Amino acid sequence: MFKALDPLLHSELRLAVMSLLIGVEEADFVFLRNKTGATAGNLSVQIDKLQRAGYISISKGFNGKMPRTTCCITDEGRSAFAAYVEALRGYIGK
Amino acid sequence: MDNRIPTATESLELITRMIGETRKQVEKSSHRPFLVWGYTTIVVTLAVWYAYTATHSNAIFWLWFAIPVVGWLAMWLTCNKEKQQGYVRTPIDRVLSHIWTVLGVAGLIVTIASFMRPIPVLFIIVLLMGSGSTISGLILRLQAITVAGCAGIVFSLLFLIVQGIDQCLIFATIFLVMMVIPGHIMQYQQSKNQSHV
Numbered sequence: 001m002f003k004a005l006d007p008l009l010h011s012e013l014r015l016a017v018m019s020l021l022i023g024v025e026e027a028d029f030v031f032l033r034n035k036t037g038a039t040a041g042n043l044s045v046q047i048d049k050l051q052r053a054g055y056i057s058i059s060k061g062f063n064g065k066m067p068r069t070t071c072c073i074t075d076e077g078r079s080a081f082a083a084y085v086e087a088l089r090g091y092i093g094k
Numbered sequence: 095m096d097n098r099i100p101t102a103t104e105s106l107e108l109i110t111r112m113i114g115e116t117r118k119q120v121e122k123s124s125h126r127p128f129l130v131w132g133y134t135t136i137v138v139t140l141a142v143w144y145a146y147t148a149t150h151s152n153a154i155f156w157l158w159f160a161i162p163v164v165g166w167l168a169m170w171l172t173c174n175k176e177k178q179q180g181y182v183r184t185p186i187d188r189v190l191s192h193i194w195t196v197l198g199v200a201g202l203i204v205t206i207a208s209f210m211r212p213i214p215v216l217f218i219i220v221l222l223m224g225s226g227s228t229i230s231g232l233i234l235r236l237q238a239i240t241v242a243g244c245a246g247i248v249f250s251l252l253f254l255i256v257q258g259i260d261q262c263l264i265f266a267t268i269f270l271v272m273m274v275i276p277g278h279i280m281q282y283q284q285s286k287n288q289s290h291v
Contacts, residue, residue, distance in 0.1 A: 005102075010099060010100070010105070011097050011098070011099060011100075012095055012096060012097065012099070012100050012104075012108065013095050013096060013097055014097075015100070015105060015108055015109065016095055016108055016112050019108065019109040019111075019112035019113055020112045020113075020115065020116055022113065023113055023116045023117070023184065024116055024182050024183060024184045024185075025183045025184060025185055025187075025188060026181075026182070026183050027180075027181065027182040027183070028177075028180060028181040028182070030178075030179065030180040030181070031119070031180030031181055031182045032180075033180075034179070034180045035112065035115045035116075035119075035180075036095045037095050038095045038096070042096065042097070046097070063174070063177050063178065063181070064174065066178065068177075068181065070181070085106075085109065088102050088105055091102035092102045092103055092106065
C-alpha cells in the first residue's frame with residue numbers, strides 16, 4: 001500500500017522551494033527565484049501557500065534600501081518534507 | 095519551473111538537484127574571506143614594515159589597526175553586492191562566522207595588549223588564525239585550507255626565533271601561504287566545477 005503524497009509538496013515549484021530551504025537556515029526571495037527560474041508572481045503565490053500551511057516562515061526586511069523577503073523552513077515543514085521523501089521511496093521502491 | 099505535478103522519480107531528482115544548488119552556492123563564496131583577509135593583512139603588514147624601516151617611529155605600529163577596519167569594510171562591500179544577487183545562510187556559514195568573530199576579537203585584544211606589555215603578538219596572531227583556518231578547512235572539508243592552516247600553526251614558531259621588524263616579512267609570507275594561496279585554489283576549483291555544469 002503506497003502512502004499518499006502530501007499534495008502541497010507534490011508540485012514542482014513548491015517542492016523545489018522546500019528542497020532549497022531544507023539545507024539552509026534562511027534564503028531570500030531572489031535566491032529562490034534564481035535557483036528555480038520561476039516568475040516572481042508565481043513564486044510569490046507558492047511561497048504564500050507554503051507559509052499558510054505552516055511549512056515555512058517569512059520575514060520582511062531591508063538590504064540597504066532594497067526590501068528583502070527571507071524564508072526559512074519550520075519544524076512542521078521539515079517533518080512534512082521528511083514524510084514526503086519517505087513516501088516517495090515507497091513509490092520508486094528504494 | 096512551474097506548478098506541474100512531477101512523477102515520483104522526477105520529484106527525487108528535483109530534490110537532489112536543488113540540494114546540490116544550495117551546496118554550489120555555499121562553495122561559490124567560501125574562498126572570499128580568505129582572499130579579502132589574506133590580501134588586506136599582507137598589504138598592511140608590508141606597509142608597516144616599509145614605513146618602520148624608513149622612519150623608525152613606533153607610531154607606525156598603529157597602522158596594524160587598519161587590518162580590521164579595511165578587512166571588515168571590504169567584507170561588508172563584497173557581501174552586500176552578493177546579497178543583491180540572492181542571499182542564503184547555511185548552518186555552516188553561522189558556525190564559521192562565530193568561529194572567526196571570536197578569533198578576530200581575540201586577535202584584536204592581543205594586538206591592543208601588545209601596546210601595553212611586550213608580548214609575542216605575531217606568534218599569537220598566527221597561532222590563532224592558523225587554528226581558525228584549520229578548523230574552517232575541516233568543517234568545509236577543504237584539504238587546501240586545512241593543510242595551509244596547519245602550516246600556519248607550525249610556522250608561528252618562527253616568531254620565537256626571528257626578532258625585530260623583519261618578523262613582518264615572515265608574517266606576510268605566512269598569510270600568503272595560509273590564506274591567499276588556498277583562497278585562490280578554492281576559487282579555481284569552484285570556477286572549474288561551474289564550467290563543468
